[in-house]
Amino acid sequence: MSGHKIAVITGGAVGLGKAMAKEAAGRGYALFLIDLPNLQLPDYSAQLSNEYKVPAHYMEADLTAADIASKIEQALLEIDMPVGLLVNNAAIGINQTFVTLGADKIQRLIQLNISFATALTVMVARMMQLHGGGHIINVSSLAAYYSVPYKSLYAASKAFWYNLSLSLYCELKPLGIHVSVACPAGILSNDMHRFRYDNGDRLTRLSFLETDETASIIMTEAFKKRPVIIPGRFAKMMQRLGSALPVSWQLRMASKRFGNPMKDINGATNQR
DSSP states (O other), rough: OOSOOOOETTTTTTHHHHHHHHHHHHOOEEEEEEOSSSHHHHHHEEEEEEETTOEEEEEOOOSSSTTTTHHHHHHHHHHHEEEEEEEEEEOOOOOGGGOOHHHHHHHHHHIIIIIIIHHHHHHHHHHHHHHTEEEEEEEEOGGGSOOTTTHHHHHHHHHHHHHHHHHHHHHHGGGHHHHHHHEOOOEOSSSHHHHHHHHHHHHHHTTTHHHHHHHHHHHHHHHHTOEEEESSHHHHHHHHHHHHHHHHHHHHHHHHTTTTTTOOOOOGGGOO
16 A cells, blocks of 8 residues: 555546546545546546656446446455545536437436446445545536526436535534535536537626636635535526526526527536
């Protein structure tokens, strides 16, 4: 066993997960990054290891596989470093009318966004308890606060993590495990989001932050032991405004804002 604690980051090859891996390495954590194959994860792990002089491990896997949590547990036992940080970042997003959703898409979203991430959190929390605690960052979304037509399952899964995280904040704090839930709005983490930013209205553009900025805010606030992290002033304003409005107004605004179903976009290829 080395003197490092290790950070476990799902969806660590691209987007926000990639930026969170850099933030963790910069804080001296060894890395265990998990993402799909063919995303240059081995190269990125080696790059961070060389740049920050920390051990870096990786696993290329489909996180919707039934036995993946046990494989991750076995890998962590073989690495033999105490887990000091978990970032639950991987998720699938679907933009599609509810009545056209197929059973396979429904199952994959629930398996990755809820079932797998919950199993991983339980397993890592037990490990942290044995080694004096740690930090858990669950990446939710500003969508957790709203009704989002045509992204209904995604928004519901993010609301699940918002509520579970606040419960775990209370439950795990006496064990030295500090839980934060991050609720970002738009993140310029891929070409689709960049297109929406470049072609959107002023409200759309205000809702986006750069990926590195989002990761820095989340990590900094998590280590201040904040239970809820909403990156960006505009996102904070939208959350407060939405919470203050009657439900009937919220639904009217959601119907107007998301009234036109977008082309089906399944984020399973990057697991975030």
